[in-house]
Amino acid sequence: MLPETTEVLIIGAGPTGLALSIALHQAGVDHVLIDKLAHGLQTSRAGVIHAQTLESLEPLGVTQRLSELSVKLENFAIRDRNRALLKLDFGKLPSRYPYLMMLPQNLTEQVFAERIATLGGVIHREVEAVAVVQDSDGARVTVVEHGSEKLISARYVVGADGMQSLVRKSTGIEFDGEAYDGSFVLADVRLDWPVGPTEVSLFFAPAGLVVVAPLPDGSYRVVATMEDAPEKPDVVDIQALLDSRGPTTTRARVLDLTWSSRFRVHHRLVRAYRKDRLFLMGDAAHVHSPAGGQGMNTGIIDAVVLGQLLGDVVNGARSEAELDHYETLRRPAAQEVLDLAGRMTEMALARNPVGRFVRNLALSVVNLSPFLKRRIALKLSGLSRALLARLPAPAGKPGFFDRAKPAEKPNLKHAA
Numbered sequence: 001m002l003p004e005t006t007e008v009l010i011i012g013a014g015p016t017g018l019a020l021s022i023a024l025h026q027a028g029v030d031h032v033l034i035d036k037l038a039h040g041l042q043t044s045r046a047g048v049i050h051a052q053t054l055e056s057l058e059p060l061g062v063t064q065r066l067s068e069l070s071v072k073l074e075n076f077a078i079r080d081r082n083r084a085l086l087k088l089d090f091g092k093l094p095s096r097y098p099y100l101m102m103l104p105q106n107l108t109e110q111v112f113a114e115r116i117a118t119l120g121g122v123i124h125r126e127v128e129a130v131a132v133v134q135d136s137d138g139a140r141v142t143v144v145e146h147g148s149e150k151l152i153s154a155r156y157v158v159g160a161d162g163m164q165s166l167v168r169k170s171t172g173i174e175f176d177g178e179a180y181d182g183s184f185v186l187a188d189v190r191l192d193w194p195v196g197p198t199e200v201s202l203f204f205a206p207a208g209l210v211v212v213a214p215l216p217d218g219s220y221r222v223v224a225t226m227e228d229a230p231e232k233p234d235v236v237d238i239q240a241l242l243d244s245r246g247p248t249t250t251r252a253r254v255l256d257l258t259w260s261s262r263f264r265v266h267h268r269l270v271r272a273y274r275k276d277r278l279f280l281m282g283d284a285a286h287v288h289s290p291a292g293g294q295g296m297n298t299g300i301i302d303a304v305v306l307g308q309l310l311g312d313v314v315n316g317a318r319s320e321a322e323l324d325h326y327e328t329l330r331r332p333a334a335q336e337v338l339d340l341a342g343r344m345t346e347m348a349l350a351r352n353p354v355g356r357f358v359r360n361l362a363l364s365v366v367n368l369s370p371f372l373k374r375r376i377a378l379k380l381s382g383l384s385r386a387l388l389a390r391l392p393a394p395a396g397k398p399g400f401f402d403r404a405k406p407a408e409k410p411n412l413k414h415a416a
Contacts, residue, residue, distance in 0.1 A: 011167055016300060027310075088373055140152070158281060160303070177287075193220060265287075272331075325392065
């Protein structure tokens, strides 16, 4: 049953909302998590969890289970058909998680939801927020549950409600940016794949980009640009994408299609992460190209940082003014991610033959420099942005994450 009052109301039970709920549960903060969907995500969407995200998740007690369900890869390559332009070794990252963790988003959400249940929490599903207002005392959210309107009063409201965020629209905060031309295709397929199951591959070709990444069940995630993609691409569509962009010496063969979708990609960032008692995180605050697999990771770290701040403020370890740290840290991180994903996408979409030649030459030169390759791996893994997830110590008593011991030991085993 929905309560009428709470300290924190989280709107949206995707990865960011779920992660924030775990953090607040562990901080002992009364909160409510709602989502308009009847059940969690059944399709895979995001597929990679990076090293910095895993380090940030350690206090939430989920990294062990994520590790058990995933496949860990050390190799990432940018290729132009048969030629490897740049190869990165994530096995050399200065982290307890020196790899790319491949795990479909629905399983990541499942792990988070199970952790909430273990902590005694509830996800209130089929509850849609339809109006948000606030004043100096708090916020009031009108929700619809089973056709009936209800009012929930909260000290703080967090919008984890995606790109069309009601919370963001309620704040009036601008969402600057634009959409990329064309569309993207996302599919999970069974493949005869000549590159093999030990590498995440980003292919450049005159026809556009395609990313192929192994998943834990032996299938592969395929992400590709497509000028006018069908709503649900089929085996023939995916085969054509790989034929026109993938390796040619030995061609890929699509054996089966598990799931596919079409989506438009935007490049947007909010001007502010907070309006008084309303907060934004994840896709409600930043959206960008899937190049580099940064989206879900950035949102999860948003949630961990905001969870620590809200927990400390509600518990009296920080003053309310310290909530400003959230935007100070996380907006610059999102700007870096947008710049990174944007540069990778622009390189991949280069159509001019001279531009493609210069791009390929530049990447080949970078491939000769261990220093530059390490810098790129640090950016992709998020480790270069680690300071943008680290809060200053609270001025009052120790904060929750300062007092608490990690809920589990990190799993250091990894295999390709």
